[in-house]
Amino acid sequence: MLAVVWLLAVGLWSGPVPGASLAYPNGLLAVECGLAVLLVLLAARRRLVPVTTYLFLWPGLIVISLLLVVMVARAISGGVPVEGSILWKYGEPMARGLLLYLAIAGRPRMVRVAIGSLLLGMLLPAGAAILQHLTGATRWYADLDGGWTSGIRFIAGDRAQGLTSYVNLTAALLAASLPYWITLPVCHVPPTRWLRIGLLLGGAMTMAALWYTNSRGAMVALVLVSCLSLTGLLRRRGLSIILAVGGFLLIAWPNTPWWALAGFIIALPLGILIWKKGRRHLLPLAAGLAMAGGLLAADAYILHYPLAWRVATTGMVDMARLDIYTAALHIIRENPWWGIGDLAVGERVIILPLLQGLPHTQRNVHNQYLQWAAAEGIPVGLGFTLLVLWSVVWCWRHALAGRTPLSQAIGWASAIGLTTLLVANLADADFWRIEGWGFFWSLLAVTAAIVRGEMSREAPCHALPDQL
Numbered sequence: 470m471l472a473v474v475w476l477l478a479v480g481l482w483s484g485p486v487p488g489a490s491l492a493y494p495n496g497l498l499a500v501e502c503g504l505a506v507l508l509v510l511l512a513a514r515r516r517l518v519p520v521t522t523y524l525f526l527w528p529g530l531i532v533i534s535l536l537l538v539v540m541v542a543r544a545i546s547g548g549v550p551v552e553g554s555i556l557w558k559y560g561e562p563m564a565r566g567l568l569l570y571l572a573i574a575g576r577p578r579m580v581r582v583a584i585g586s587l588l589l590g591m592l593l594p595a596g597a598a599i600l601q602h603l604t605g606a607t608r609w610y611a612d613l614d615g616g617w618t619s620g621i622r623f624i625a626g627d628r629a630q631g632l633t634s635y636v637n638l639t640a641a642l643l644a645a646s647l648p649y650w651i652t653l654p655v656c657h658v659p660p661t662r663w664l665r666i667g668l669l670l671g672g673a674m675t676m677a678a679l680w681y682t683n684s685r686g687a688m689v690a691l692v693l694v695s696c697l698s699l700t701g702l703l704r705r706r707g708l709s710i711i712l713a714v715g716g717f718l719l720i721a722w723p724n725t726p727w728w729a730l731a732g733f734i735i736a737l738p739l740g741i742l743i744w745k746k747g748r749r750h751l752l753p754l755a756a757g758l759a760m761a762g763g764l765l766a767a768d769a770y771i772l773h774y775p776l777a778w779r780v781a782t783t784g785m786v787d788m789a790r791l792d793i794y795t796a797a798l799h800i801i802r803e804n805p806w807w808g809i810g811d812l813a814v815g816e817r818v819i820i821l822p823l824l825q826g827l828p829h830t831q832r833n834v835h836n837q838y839l840q841w842a843a844a845e846g847i848p849v850g851l852g853f854t855l856l857v858l859w860s861v862v863w864c865w866r867h868a869l870a871g872r873t874p875l876s877q878a879i880g881w882a883s884a885i886g887l888t889t890l891l892v893a894n895l896a897d898a899d900f901w902r903i904e905g906w907g908f909f910w911s912l913l914a915v916t917a918a919i920v921r922g923e924m925s926r927e928a929p930c931h932a933l934p935d936q937l
Contacts, residue, residue: 472504481590566910573918591646594631598678629681640684656878686896733762797834808846837894
């Protein structure tokens, strides 16, 4: 139990554990080995579900094997040394997911422990980001390349980084974790009102932390995926949700405090009127207007971070991304079958004029799917992309078929959260870091374990669409 708690509370995002660096979170290895030994002993006594019930085992092994073949072929053809760290960064989180699944599946007590640890693991980076914003810090370790092994030091800045290796990764993980705080109380999981209120407060805390990262990509991905999901679920409210997004942008874009304050004041009585008249399918419209006006007014009068600046499309970062994507496409055309390796991609990216001087952790193409294709070749890139897409499709299918409030809530949370992570990776390479890959496989493993144990217990539960 302690190993599961540790791997979900800290290992979920490969945080500052003893001996951790940005490439090798060695502090997790001892816990994983101990859990593996314990699982072998339990399997000998037939107290575990079979390994073969983990649906992602064989697809993951196939893609990792393909990666190894490509690395060897690249080394033979070009004399490039095999980058063992790549196998570690992609293989270790997948193995961790298998261990978590075996420890949780079919054991109701471990399911409760896993959910609590999962939420705690999501709350830690959010709390760190809020604390960093209040203290004026960007991060608490000395060197961006060295990570936590470089020592503790207060680094001032205007973007909260949380506890991961860079800001955009923190933002992506926070955006992907937000649906877990929302869908659980909506599905009446847990059953008590105060615990549900506590979960919603955790969601508010996560949203605030996401706001303090100033990362546009993750916020846009979350809004896009959430609106499309709700529109598909609630057809009567689909038009209202679309209007809510439009109202949000209409109020936020002018970037004037009085305009935002007026929108907030108008939205409140509008929401009350809609509720009394029984037109609850129009509530998203009022909520969208209230959120836009409230957030922008809070920014203007309290936080001093203009929303229009956050969603602007100008600046060095966007210009650099266009150059990076062009360079990545050139690399893919030159080496379509086995790529040139992560290190070589970083060397090619860093020579771009706009990117000179960036730290090692930024030397990727800021699009995970292009990163895979450029570094490991089109076959491996396609394999990894199909693997994560199939995993997320599996979450959506089981969310729709959820038979208990718990399995449905976890299914919807994982489907929306992991889809948000996939969309955010169109503008960043979060799976390139071991924290992002570990986050993905940990959430997927817990979801698979809970769904397997809950699917056969009760009749289908369709509470989520009705309650929303």
